[in-house]
Amino acid sequence: MAFVTANWNPLGDAFYRKVELYEMGWSLKDGLRDCHVAAAPYGGPIAVLKESQRCSPSVRPQLDIYTASGMPVAAFPWKSGVVKQLGWTVGDDLLCVQEDGTVLVYDLFGSFKRHFSMGNELVQSHVLEAKVFHSPYGTGIALLSGTFRFILATNIEDLKLRRLPEVPGLQGAPSCWAVLSQDRQSKVLLAAGPDLYMLDTTACTPVIPPGLTPQASSIVHMAVSFSYKYLAFFTDSGHVWMGSANLKDKLGEVETKMKTPPKQMAWCRRPKGQQPSVVVMWEKNLLVAGQCQETIQYHLDEDSVLVPEMDGVRIISGSHHELLQEVPAACEEIFKIASMAPGALLLEANREYEKESQKADEYLREIKEQDLLGEAVKQCVEAAGYEHEPETQKMLLRAASFGKCFLSNFRPELFVHMCRDLRVLNAVRDYTVGIPLTLPQYKQMTVQVLIDRLVHRKLYPLAFEICRYLKTPEYQGVSRVLKHWACCKVQQKEEADEVIARAISVKLGETAGISYSDIAAKAYECGRTELAIKLLEFEPRSGEQVPLLLKMKRSQLALSKAIESGDTDLVYTVVTYLKNEMNRGDFFMTLRNQPVALSLYRQFCKHQEPETLKDLFNQDDDHQELGNFYVRASYQEGKLETRVSLLQSAVDEYNKAKNEFAAKATEEEIRLLRFQRRVEEEKGERVLGCSLHDTLHCLLTLGLHKQAEQLYKDFRVPDKRYWWLKLTALAEKEDWEELEKFAKSKKSPIGYLPFVEVCVKHLNKYEAKKYVSKVTPEQKVKAHLAVGDLEGAAEAAIERRSEGEVSLVLSRCSATTDRTIVDRLNRARAAAAKK
Amino acid sequence: MAHSARRDAPELPDFSLLKRLARDQLIYLLEQLPGKKDLFIEADLMSPLDRIANVTMLKQHDVDKLYKVENTPIFSTCDQICFLIRPRIQTVKWIADTVNADKAAGKFRKYKIIFTPQKFYACETVLEEQGIYGDVSTDEWAFYLLPLDDDIISLELPEFFRDNFLEGDQRWVTTGGSALHLLHSLFGPFSKxxxxxxxxxxxxxxxxxxxxxxxxxxxxxxxxxVFLIDRDVDFVTPLCSQVVYEGLVDDIFRIKCGCVEFGPDVTTADKSMKVMLNSQDKVFSEIRNEHFSNVFGFLSQKARNLQTAYDKRRGMDIKQMRTFVSEELKGLKQEHRLLSLHIGASESMMKKKTKQDFQELLKTEHSLLEGFDIRECITYIEEHINRQVSMIDSLRLLCLLSLTENGLLPKDYRSLKTQYLQSYGIEHLLTFANLRQLGLLVEQQPGDALTAMESKVGKLVNDKTAEKLTGAFSSLAKKSNFRALSKKLALVPKTGEEYDLRVPRDMAYVFSGAYIPLSCKLIEQVLERDGWTGLEEVTRMLNGNEFVVTASHSGADARFKTDSQRIILVMFLGGCSYSEISALRFLGREKGYKFIVLTTAIINSARLMEAMLDNHV
Structure with a gap:
């Protein structure tokens, strides 16, 4: 057991340990001396820039990017201006803050992404110092300008520059400063000699740390904890003051007996830790100062850099990469020398069991007697999570598994999840991958982000395997990885379109949630139009293909795809696009082959551009529709001449369409219109635009029988209609004399019943009766009934021996008043029945 | 007189949820434009909106004044204006004109357009072309479905019919899909x-x-x-005169959004009155599905019952009287009021419909459906046209003639059209062009020409894309095949048998026993056969395009016939008539189903014909 605690050091009640993560794979000539070094938290990449640039401007320094294990990722000569600060964003992009306030953004592989400026004034005043910080709002940058003003941007993705208020009486650069994230805003805390100021966007407030030793005359270094909750100062008197970031509470103060300002200082605390501490680094040594006033001293052989993490501090030097952290409680319980904790006993029991010794039983019994076996298993599982060496992890898990056998209702999830997590962690901690995540970091970061980071590093197979292993839902897992892979694949210029398209389709297949159009868009972005089209073929949702096809100017294809999708809005988008892109003739030709698009466009034209509609029909030689178009136009037109000429065009079109009927009807309409105008001119009656029927009616009611007669002849109005018309018109006018004359003029083609009925309708029974006699025998009954002559009706009915008619008359009779008629009818009926 | 429904009929889902959803979304959208605003509402959205939100609710959300969109310049003093419109180009154009007029006058206002149920790109293009894209904000009110009654949901999109079937404009297809999707997500999953x-x-x-x-x-x-059916599968049914009470009320008084306005002749008061017609109205719910000839008898019976209930008062002691007043009287009064209204309506209808003319009209319709005395029918139609009885009715008869006879003889086709033009004017040349395009009024083709056309279309149809292309225009080649269909499906009951309308024996009762609605018969057959097998000949005559899809996940559920299996959503694309709804209700009662009718709009013969007129747009 001794080997596990070998690197442990006591600090107060707790232990601290320094674990070696990697032996660095890089080959740096002078280690990290005179280098700008930036290492991203959560085991992120490391950027190294030699600082020799100032000595000889002609020599271009090299900017190197490594993984946390020192494997080179990218390297390129630095050609831009003087770099003041390097930093990493939360999305693994490298930020290079230059002296002139320009910030250059590179991706993990050293390709330039973009740049932005932190303010024009910096070109003049220059950047004195810069800090890159992370907050819940993203990655931010804070700068101190040559005029001793602070400029701050909380999130570089959504750049809003804030110039913080001036610090009164600040003559030189502050001795030290830090960025705090409090109350949902970023603030700067700065020390100028003995004074301490808090700067936020609106004000500059002097602050005093509670209980700072009176021996201190100025603060020379400060450090904010990873969570922004704690603050530490290093004073010129060599004291380390620790307190809360709001400067209300003091946690402790340690005297280091070192007067030189430290090179770097960082908080080292873990969630639920017992003994928070501050790690202070000088040129040659490292000091861990705990709240308990105790310290641990380490000697440093090389120049090193501290990287604060949420549960410890990583120390990177030219040759090694170590993690310094408080030993987690579970590990301490188990591995502390002479520990009698249940976990320690279980581990021992398992060890004896593996040796096939009966002592195993004794240990086990001891735990079980205290009823702590469950606790013991949990401890072992938990401790395994905190160990870096797979051997130790295995040992602990084996013990846990052994203990589990003696428990009946122990929930397996804890054990299973831990095994699974450790498997993932060990995989990414591997030298070749180089992401030294601890379990709490991994939990904090989530699998999603880890997958993102792996994808970002183009470690597709690993990301893919992890997704499969953890059974991440396809949409968030496998599909996402494959999509990124495919997007990366299309950028490989050396491979042929065919090969890439096939490779992608083979690998992606029908995986759910894959958008081929996104990949195609990427291909197009890289200038590979042919490849993009090939990829689009795989996209099952045709609607998705359209926007890109348009962008690539494959408008015909886009149109058919849009129609295939059944989304009319999409079709319309393409149509509008085509309309603007093509010349009119081609545009119409295209539409002609796509009826769906054509009808959509027609609908639009009907309201917006009626003239275009006409052109459209013209193009198609659709004479029928053209004819209709002119007819429609004609009745929206007020002036007679235009109307006639429009109708004339309609006639021509109808003739071309071989629609004789419509042509003839239209010709007649023209004649009618002319006739109506004549009537209007001669008689001053408004009949223009009426139908033939209405015109006739109008003429007849006005007594213009001659004109009516002429119309009747000219337009070959059927006799029936004419008689009906004349009949009703005369009745309306109550011109009974004329009506009688008319009735006698010829044999009526509609019979005489209508005469009876019309007269009755106009409440003239007297006139009506005149026509009853003329009515054909079949209609006699009806006629008699219409004028209310029951007797006549009865007679006619009996005469005709019609059963139905007899009943009809009977139904009209009332039993009391029409006694005699009823009797007669009944008699007749009986007689008929007898026969 | 209410039919005894099968005891095990399943319960209908509660569709009031749809209203609540729509209301909440509208409130949310109104709140997006904070502060006082005037609201301009598209005329045909007024009634649907009434069903969703009242004026008080609108006022609560800072709506100052309400206006109807009337395509005239606006007079509003408010500096914020909100338009609630259908996505129609001409309305958007009017808004553009309004905004531009304001600009010219130097008025600065905030404008917001809320499109319902969705916006179309074409509308945005108009905004862009008129140069006001940046001046207005646009939103969508996803108000797809308006429950008109417990079993009727309407999209309230009358233009669906014309746009889709006549103009070949498929823009509303997605709307239909979205409407179905909404129902699916709330009341699904559908299994078939x-x-x-x-x-x-x-x-x-x-x-x-x-x-x-x-x-x-x-x-x-x-x-x-779910059963989806295109209106152009069956044009005959909506073109027939309706004789079931609800349909008749629609034909005569025009029901708008489940609400009818009875004129003074019905209310026997001096002003007209708006009445909601749905299952909440106890009197109406009992007579809505009845053949008109029964309604009067039923109403008088009801009146007698009511009187008896009133008469109970006599001989009551004080206590009984109190319970009577507090519990029953209100209900009785309400019923009384409704009863007198419906009696008034029936009387007014009676006056119109028992006349000789109407009887003759019905007789002609029935002859057409049966295929008897066609010559006589043509003479009747001629007279109808010549006497200018009714522009719409004449057109309807012409269409019915053409549909049932598979087109008119060339001679008749010409002469009837000429006479119609003489009566109603040349502009109906366009109406006839539309009717021809839809296959509603066509000339009989010599056999060869049609088959050639058919095979040409058939060839195109093989290709998936081509199928969609020819979609809208296939009606050109469409034969109605009514006679053959009628024989195959026994749509016209044998004549000679007496049909007792009081005890309907099949769906034909909705047309006085003369005809079973084709659309409803198809639904019945398909449900009975659980698919289209055995109906191949029928579907061929209906131009195919039938389908049946079983959801993949329903394997487990299908074993037991759950209640939901007997609830069937019938979606009519292009509208349906009240007679069809009545017929389906009858079918449901007979077979123990519950039908929910989802339609793009409620139509009747007049609405269908009006949609064909060209001055319509």
Whole structure:
């Protein structure tokens, strides 16, 4: 057991340990001396820039990017201006803050992404110092300008520059400063000699740390904890003051007996830790100062850099990469020398069991007697999570598994999840991958982000395997990885379109949630139009293909795809696009082959551009529709001449369409219109635009029988209609004399019943009766009934021996008043029945 | 007189949820434009909106004044204006004109357009072309479904019919899909979908796509089966005169959004009155599905019952009287009021419908359906036209003649059209062009020409894309085949048998026993056979496009016939008539189903014909 605690050091009640993560794979000539070094938290990449640039401007320094294990990722000569600060964003992009306030953004592989400026004034005043910080709002940058003003941007993705208020009486650069994230805003805390100021966007407030030793005359270094909750100062008197970031509470103060300002200082605390501490680094040594006033001293052989993490501090030097952290409680319980904790006993029991010794039983019994076996298993599982060496992890898990056998209702999830997590962690901690995540970091970061980071590093197979292993839902897992892979694949210029398209389709297949159009868009972005089209073929949702096809100017294809999708809005988008892109003739030709698009466009034209509609029909030689178009136009037109000429065009079109009927009807309409105008001119009656029927009616009611007669002849109005018309018109006018004359003029083609009925309708029974006699025998009954002559009706009915008619008359009779008629009818009926 | 329903008929889902959803969304949208605002509402959205939200509610959300969109310049003093409109180009254009007029006058206001149920790209293009894209904000009010009654849901999109079937504009297909999707997500999952018609197929596909894109949550299904049917599968039914009470009220008084306005002749008061017609109205709910000839008898019986209930008062002691007043009287009064209204309505209808003319009209319709005395029918129609009896009715008879006879003889076709034009003017040349395009009024083709056309279309149909292309225009080649269909499906009961309308024996009662609605008969047959097998000949005559899809996940559920399996959602694409709804209710009672009718709009013969007129747009 001794080997596990070998690197442990006591600090107060707790232990601290320094674990070696990697032996660095890089080959740096002078280690990290005179280098700008930036290492991203959560085991992120490391950027190294030699600082020799100032000595000889002609020599271009090299900017190197490594993984946390020192494997080179990218390297390129630095050609831009003087770099003041390097930093990493939360999305693994490298930020290079230059002296002139320009910030250059590179991706993990050293390709330039973009740049932005932190303010024009910096070109003049220059950047004195810069800090890159992370907050819940993203990655931010804070700068101190040559005029001793602070400029701050909380999130570089959504750049809003804030110039913080001036610090009164600040003559030189502050001795030290830090960025705090409090109350949902970023603030700067700065020390100028003995004074301490808090700067936020609106004000500059002097602050005093509670209980700072009176021996201190100025603060020379400060450090904010990873969570922004704690603050530490290093004073010129060599004291380390620790307190809360709001400067209300003091946690402790340690005297280091070192007067030189430290090179770097960082908080080292873990969630639920017992003994928070501050790690202070000088040129040659490292000091861990705990709240308990105790310290641990380490000697440093090389120049090193501290990287604060949420549960410890990583120390990177030219040759090694170590993690310094408080030993987690579970590990301490188990591995502390002479520990009698249940976990320690279980581990021992398992060890004896593996040796096939009966002592195993004794240990086990001891735990079980205290009823702590469950606790013991949990401890072992938990401790395994905190160990870096797979051997130790295995040992602990084996013990846990052994203990589990003696428990009946122990929930397996804890054990299973831990095994699974450790498997993932060990995989990414591997030298070749180089992401030294601890379990709490991994939990904090989530699998999603880890997958993102792996994808970002183009470690597709690993990301893919992890997704499969953890059974991440396809949409968030496998599909996402494959999509990124495919997007990366299309950028490989050396491979042929065919090969890439096939490779992608083979690998992606029908995986759910894959958008081929996104990949195609990427291909197009890289200038590979042919490849993009090939990829689009795989996209099952045709609607998705359209926007890109348009962008690539494959408008015909886009149109058919849009129609295939059944989304009319999409079709319309393409149509509008085509309309603007093509010349009119081609545009119409295209539409002609796509009826769906054509009808959509027609609908639009009907309201917006009626003239275009006409052109459209013209193009198609659709004479029928053209004819209709002119007819429609004609009745929206007020002036007679235009109307006639429009109708004339309609006639021509109808003739071309071989629609004789419509042509003839239209010709007649023209004649009618002319006739109506004549009537209007001669008689001053408004009949223009009426139908033939209405015109006739109008003429007849006005007594213009001659004109009516002429119309009747000219337009070959059927006799029936004419008689009906004349009949009703005369009745309306109550011109009974004329009506009688008319009735006698010829044999009526509609019979005489209508005469009876019309007269009755106009409440003239007297006139009506005149026509009853003329009515054909079949209609006699009806006629008699219409004028209310029951007797006549009865007679006619009996005469005709019609059963139905007899009943009809009977139904009209009332039993009391029409006694005699009823009797007669009944008699007749009986007689008929007898026969 | 209410029919004894089968005891095990399942309960209908509660659709008031749809109203609440729509209301909440509207409030949310109104709140997006904080502060006082004037609201301009598209005329035909007024009634649907009434069903969703009242004026008080609108006022609560800072609506100052309400206006109807009337395509005239606006006079509003408010500096915020909100338009609630259908996505129609001409309305958007009017808004653009309004905004531009304000700009010219130097007025600065905030404008917001809320499109319902969705916005179309074409509308946005108009905004862009008129140069006001940046001046207005747009939103969508996903108000797809308006429950008109317990078993009727309407999309309230009358233009669906014309746009889709006549203009070949498929923009509403997605709307139909979304509507179905909404019902599916609230009351689904559906286990089986049947359908017939090209549009039905497209709506189904659109819905399917939306289901695939959205997340599915497991829930208890309340609607098991869905039947999608295109209006152009059956044009005959909506063209017949309606004789069931509800249909007749619609034909004569025009029901708007489940609400009818009775004129003074009905109310016997001096002003007209708006009445909601739905199952809440106890009197109406009992007579709505009755053949008109029974209604009067029923109403008088009801009146007598009511009197008896009133008469109970006599001989009551004080205590009894108190309970009577507090518990029964209000209900009785209410019933009394409704009863007198419906009696008034029946009387007014009676006056119109028992006249000789109407009887003759019905006789002609029945002859056409049966295929008897066609010559006589033509003479009747001629007279109808010549006497200018009714522009719409004449047109309807012409269509009915053409549909039942598979087109008119060339001679008749010409002469009837000429006479119609003489009566009503040349502009109906366009109406006839529309009717021809839809296959409603066509010339009989010599046999060869048609088959050639058919095979040409058939060839195209093989290709998936081509299928969609020809979709809208296939009606050109469409034969109605009514006679053959009628024989095959026994739509016209044998004549000679007496049909007792008081005890209906089949769905034909909705047309006085003369004809079983084709649409409803198809539904009955398909449900009975659980698919289209055995109906091959029928579907061929209906131009195919039938489908049936069983949801893959329903394997386990299908074993037991749950209640939801007997709730069937019938979606009419292009509208349905009240007679069809009555027929389906009858079918449901007979077979123990519950039908829910989802329609793009409620139509009747007049609405159908009016949609064909060209001055319509």
């Amino acid at each position: 979908v049947y359908g017939i018609g090209r549009c039905a197929k497209m709506v189904y596909e659109s819905w399917r796509e939306q289901v695939e894109e959205s997340e599915q949550k497991a829930q208890k299904s309340e609607i098991g089966n």
